[in-house]
Amino acid sequence: xxxxxxxxxxxxQPGRSLRLSCVASEFAFSRYPMYWxxxxxxxxxxxxxxxxxxxxxxxxxxxxxxxxxxxxxxxxRNTLYLQMNSxxxxxxxxxxxxxxxSGGGSLAFDVWGQGTMVIVSS
Amino acid sequence: xxVLTQPPxxxxxxxxxxxxxxxxxxxxxxxxxxxxxxxxxGTAPKLLIYKTDQRPSGVPDRFSGxxxxxxxxxxxxxxxxxxxxxxxxxTWDDSLLRVFGGGTKLTVL
Numbered sequence: 358x359x360x361x362x363x364x365x366x367x368x369x370q371p372g373r374s375l376r377l378s379c380v381a382s383e384f385a386f387s388r389y390p391m392y393w394x395x396x397x398x399x400x401x402x403x404x405x406x407x408x409x410x411x412x413x414x415x416x417x418x419x420x421x422x423x424x425x426x427x428x429x430x431x432x433x434r435n436t437l438y439l440q441m442n443s444x445x446x447x448x449x450x451x452x453x454x455x456x457x458x459s460g461g462g463s464l465a466f467d468v469w470g471q472g473t474m475v476i477v478s479s
Numbered sequence: 480x481x482v483l484t485q486p487p488x489x490x491x492x493x494x495x496x497x498x499x500x501x502x503x504x505x506x507x508x509x510x511x512x513x514x515x516x517x518x519x520x521g522t523a524p525k526l527l528i529y530k531t532d533q534r535p536s537g538v539p540d541r542f543s544g545x546x547x548x549x550x551x552x553x554x555x556x557x558x559x560x561x562x563x564x565x566x567x568x569x570t571w572d573d574s575l576l577r578v579f580g581g582g583t584k585l586t587v588l
Contacts, residue, residue: 400565400582401481401579401581401582402516402524402567402569402579402582403579404576404577404578404579407577417576419575419576419577420575453523453524455523458526458529458535461526461529461530461533461535462512462514462529462530463571463577464512464514464529464569464570464571464577465514465526465529465530465535466516466524466526467526467535469523469524469525470523471522471523472523
């Protein structure tokens with residue numbers, strides 16, 4: 358079935374880096390803009406980054422991660438990535454990858470992964 | 480603290496109609512579509528409403544969305560026990576781009 362599966366989360370010290378992956382299956386991955394959305398321990402949701410469909414030539418980032426995080430995609434591997442550098446304690450969250458629904462608008466995420474936990478702690 | 484304000488909690492009894500509000504401003508809800516998500520503990524959010532009042536395939540028509548000025552609402556009619564979940568609104572904001580509300584925990588009494 359249509360599915361997104363994240364991996365790469367874990368415990369990391371402040372200032373270090375981590376790379377998350379999200380593997381897509383059973384849909385034409387390259388045709389969709391893809392997102393990373395995170396959920397803080399207090400349950401608030403925050404969009405992190407988005408990459409355009411096809412070659413992913415355009416990326417946009419939330420203010421809190423701009424300049425530290427980088428989103429990319431490898432359509433040959435049906436995989437979305439999030440490179441997280443200079444991690445801060447406040448980056449601690451569950452990170453979800455999500456697909457933008459065709460025709461739904463830029464906040465219509467119709468497929469989500471199960472999430473991967475990132476804990477930034479010394 | 481989000482630019483979109485939702486009540487932290489809401490409640491209703493089975494069969495009742497409940498509404499959850501999402502208050503914003505002229506730079507977000509006032510000029511853009513609103514989206515609603517439902518989330519059960521330990522699971523990813525699920526899209527309930529897109530483009531303010533549209534339901535994705537598979538979402539029951541008990542769920543409806545609307546907007547008036549700088550506020551939006553999610554209405555749930557014929558409340559069921561399995562509607563007990565967290566609900567989030569989201570929209571585009573001129574400055575912050577995509578923003579989510581703080582979420583509302585719905586309890587079915």
